[in-house]
Amino acid sequence: MSDRTLYDKVWDRHAVTELPTGQTQLFVGLHLIHEVTSPQAFGMLRERDLEVAYPEHTHATVDHIVPTADQSRPYGDDAAEEMMSELEENVREAGIDFSDPTTGDQGIVHVVGPEQGLTQPGMTVVCGDSHTATHGAFGALAFGIGTSQIRDVLATGSIAMEKQQVRKIEITGELGAGVEAKDVILAIIRKLGTDGGVGYVYEYAGDAIESLGMEGRMSICNMSIEGGARAGYVNPDATTYDWLSETDAFADDPEKFERLKPYWESIRSESDAEYDDVVTIDGGALEPMVTWGTTPGQGIGISEPIPAPEDLPESERDTARRAQEHMRVEPGDRMDGYEVDVAFLGSCTNARLTDLRRAARIVTGREVHPDVRAMVVPGSQRVQATAEEEGLQDVFTEAGFEWRNAGCSMCLGMNEDQLEGDEACASSSNRNFVGRQGSKDGRTVLMNPRMVAAAALKGTVTDVCEIEEREVPTA
Numbered sequence: 516m517s518d519r520t521l522y523d524k525v526w527d528r529h530a531v532t533e534l535p536t537g538q539t540q541l542f543v544g545l546h547l548i549h550e551v552t553s554p555q556a557f558g559m560l561r562e563r564d565l566e567v568a569y570p571e572h573t574h575a576t577v578d579h580i581v582p583t584a585d586q587s588r589p590y591g592d593d594a595a596e597e598m599m600s601e602l603e604e605n606v607r608e609a610g611i612d613f614s615d616p617t618t619g620d621q622g623i624v625h626v627v628g629p630e631q632g633l634t635q636p637g638m639t640v641v642c643g644d645s646h647t648a649t650h651g652a653f654g655a656l657a658f659g660i661g662t663s664q665i666r667d668v669l670a671t672g673s674i675a676m677e678k679q680q681v682r683k684i685e686i687t688g689e690l691g692a693g694v695e696a697k698d699v700i701l702a703i704i705r706k707l708g709t710d711g712g713v714g715y716v717y718e719y720a721g722d723a724i725e726s727l728g729m730e731g732r733m734s735i736c737n738m739s740i741e742g743g744a745r746a747g748y749v750n751p752d753a754t755t756y757d758w759l760s761e762t763d764a765f766a767d768d769p770e771k772f773e774r775l776k777p778y779w780e781s782i783r784s785e786s787d788a789e790y791d792d793v794v795t796i797d798g799g800a801l802e803p804m805v806t807w808g809t810t811p812g813q814g815i816g817i818s819e820p821i822p823a824p825e826d827l828p829e830s831e832r833d834t835a836r837r838a839q840e841h842m843r844v845e846p847g848d849r850m851d852g853y854e855v856d857v858a859f860l861g862s863c864t865n866a867r868l869t870d871l872r873r874a875a876r877i878v879t880g881r882e883v884h885p886d887v888r889a890m891v892v893p894g895s896q897r898v899q900a901t902a903e904e905e906g907l908q909d910v911f912t913e914a915g916f917e918w919r920n921a922g923c924s925m926c927l928g929m930n931e932d933q934l935e936g937d938e939a940c941a942s943s944s945n946r947n948f949v950g951r952q953g954s955k956d957g958r959t960v961l962m963n964p965r966m967v968a969a970a971a972l973k974g975t976v977t978d979v980c981e982i983e984e985r986e987v988p989t990a
């Protein structure tokens with residue numbers, strides 16, 4: 516069979532059996548766990564007197580509840596302390612590796628897996644977290660799972676799943692000035708809708724995707740779920756292998772790398788692979804994107820006017836009206852100039868080293884607007900440490916940004932970092948739902964990390980192309 520996609524190949528390779536339900540039992544190569552969704556699943560195992568079947572395929576981190584300022588224990592918040600203690604106990608009992616904050620390896624689960632080389636091409640990767648498709652950037656088949664599925668994976672190392680259709684999303688051309696991976700995925704979701712991907716796995720392809728580094732590919736795969744697709748991937752190539760060769764998994768074991776590479780090469784989609792659907796977008800025509808509403812699909816280019824609800828498809832009009840009321844924007848206005856109170860550079864979408872480096876080129880030698888509370892929250896302790904060594908921390912703090920410890924932070928109001936009242940936030944995260952950043956009246960504008968930097972400096976949503984990039988002084 517020569518017409519198969521990566522999805523078909525990785526699926527077949529991990530299929531254990533067909534279940535009477537019509538589902539396939541899939542073997543799981545990597546199970547990532549965090550403090551929010553795993554405790555209940557461990558509880559279910561205990562009730563049934565079961566043990567973790569493959570602790571060596573499981574890896575834990577703590578991210579959602581971890582305070583990003585004072586991390587001394589016990590944590591100030593009782594619920595956070597309880598979740599952390601429970602995770603500690605569960606991993607100790609089961610013998611699961613845990614990137615806890617004392618290791619220097621802790622961070623957001625979707626940053627930690629790739630940077631440690633846990634995530635590899637051709638693997639099945641699952642996590643009780645909807646943004647697990649991030650790992651698909653490596654050519655892994657990666658998807659978020661619910662609590663009962665976490666239980667199943669803990670107990671059996673496998674999962675029951677229905678096969679999805681595959682949609683190839685081809686981004687052609689060369690991305691223009693100021694345009695980043697984040698803008699590509701916001702444009703995709705705008706075009707196909709927040710539920711356009713339901714029932715599909717997205718294969719991201721085309722020149723514009725191939726020329727992205729791994730961080731950019733992760734930003735795109737990360738938001739697959741915001742477009743309704745539980746999984747999204749990019750075929751592995753030289754960029755992927757370069758990244759992997761420097762991770763813990765392979766840096767000291769080049770032989771292992773050479774041994775696995777033929778497998779990685781073999782799982783790429785064939786050039787004559789058959790897709791259930793193909794969508795093409797001209798990457799060269801994109802500009803930096805910003806959201807005007809309360810779903811990631813409600814986005815426009817920075818120079819475009821906010822649409823009138825009556826010009827949208829009927830099914831979207833009511834949500835658009837409510838969103839515009841919440842965001843206090845009017846049809847015909849532009850987001851350029853929208854006042855922001857907070858700038859958040861963080862999250863599993865955009866808090867990797869490249870994101871911080873690129874944003875630092877905008878921030879260097881400039882000052883955060885006096886009315887803006889700006890913060891940088893590195894995606895992991897490793898990102899943080901390297902950024903500090905490189906002098907990026909100084910660039911940001913001298914400009915007036917807060918420099919915090921790794922975690923989900925203000926992406927989601929599950930820790931101390933939250934919006935207050937009706938604050939508006941320029942955010943490099945992935946969800947702008949009402950209440951997402953902790954305050955029910957808070958207003959979130961999604962954008963790429965350099966655009967967040969620009970908004971922090973100006974105090975309003977701004978086209979980053981108007982700000983000249985500067986060399987970042989080396990530490």
Ligand SMILES: CC(C)[C@H](C(=O)O)[C@@H](O)C(=O)O
Pocket residue numbers: 551552579643644645646659927
């Ligand atoms: C808390 C967790 C289960 C949740 C998710 O599934 O994605 C969170 O990470 C999010 O981004 O909303």
Ligand code: SF4
Pocket residue numbers: 578579623624644646862863864922923926927944945
């Ligand atoms: S950073 Fe945000 S999107 Fe990512 S795992 Fe944490 S809460 Fe979810």
